[in-house]
Amino acid sequence: MAYGNAFVALADPTRRTxxxxxxxxxxxxxxxxxxxxxxxxxxSQHLKVLKDARLVTVYRDGRHQFYAIDTNGLSAIRDYLDSFWGEALQAFKTYAEKDQPKRNARRKRARR
Amino acid sequence: MAYGNAFVALADPTRRTxxxxxxxxxxxxxxxxxxxxxxxxxxSQHLKVLKDARLVTVYRDGRHQFYAIDTNGLSAIRDYLDSFWGEALQAFKTYAEKDQPKRNARRKRARR
DNA sequence: CTTATTAGTAAGCTATGGCTTACGGAAACG
DNA sequence: CGTTTCCGTAAGCCATAGCTTACTAATAAG
Structure with a gap:
């Protein structure tokens, strides 16, 4: 459940900035x-939260701490979201076929 | 900035459930x-937050309010995350080339 | 060795987010 | 009609998330 921390981390506007x-x-x-x-x-506190969520990584260079984006956190969220696409669309389709033969449902916006 | 509300909505464990x-x-x-x-x-309160974030939609059937997943919120987050993949990897690549001419970068996971 | 730079941590304040109970309102049902 | 079911909203409580100012540690530089 790594996506949990990642969602929390990106929920705050300042931290997103x-x-x-x-x-x-x-x-x-x-x-x-x-x-x-x-x-x-x-x-610093925001960066710590991002780091714990694997959204950033750190390395030191002298007195400087350099932070960089870590794609691990990104893919954690991504995988979570992806798990909904198929089922959500499938469920919609099943529902549309079964219950709405006559009435035309509100048209769904084409994806991407 | 629709992804803002979506991140907030999915940050809470109960609401995610x-x-x-x-x-x-x-x-x-x-x-x-x-x-x-x-x-x-x-x-009900959680569903309201999810609805405002366009993560769910509602329709009424008699006294029942049916909630269903709305892919609009999902794609808002997805688009936001996607905007980082390219640049983050690009930045990594640039860094790797400049400072680490020998080491070969990790291969990117096939998407979709 | 002394001083400056860079950054993390601690402690405390305050706003807010999530929960509860209580209530109100619309639809089915006798 | 009155009653029951289903659900949203209001009001209030309380834990916590994010902020600040201080302090501390580590490296660089003079």
Whole structure:
């Protein structure tokens, strides 16, 4: 159930902002915190949550702690979501065929 | 930013359980609540959050409110996550090439 | 060795999210 | 009609998540 922590981690807007700042590559903590509305310790705390959720990884270079995106957390969520696609669509289809031969249900938006 | 609400909705374990109970098809509120550790009104509140996040839809049949999974919320999260895959791997690759010319990167998991 | 930089941790405050019980309202049912 | 079933909403309680300011540790630099 690794996706649990990952969902919690990405549910907070500030933490998501922190996460998104790593989008283009690894950055040091101070660099990530710069310009944000919250303090640097707050950013450290957010990064810890992200790390525990395997959404980021760390490595040290001198006094700098560089954080980078970890795809493990991403794929944990992804796999969880994927497990719904097939069944949800299947259930919808079954329901539509069985119960609604006449009435035309609201049309479903084509996927992607 | 529809994914924001969706992340919040799926971050709570109880709410995730409610959501998962719709996996195999639409169910009425009382049916969803049955056997859960929380009260029926609590389930109603969870369903409201899920609905606002476009993770479920509702339709009425007599006195029964049937809730079903809505793929709109799912794809909102999915799209958000997808926007990281490419860039994160790209960043990793750039880093690997620059600093680690020898080591060969891990192969990417086939998608879909 | 002293000082500066970088970052994690501790303690405490406050807002809020999830729960409960109580109530209200609509649909089936006698 | 009155009653029962089904469900949403309101009000209030309480645990906790996120923030701040302090402090501490580790590395670099002078």
């Amino acid at each position: 922190v996460f998104e700042r790593l989008r283009h590559g690894p950055r040091a903590v101070g660099d990530v915190a710069e310009g944000l509305a919250v303090s640097r310790p707050a950013v | 409610v959501f998962e109970r719709l996996r195999h098809g639409p169910r009425a509120v009382g049916d969803v609540a049955e056997g859960l550790a929380v009260s029926r009104p609590a389930v």
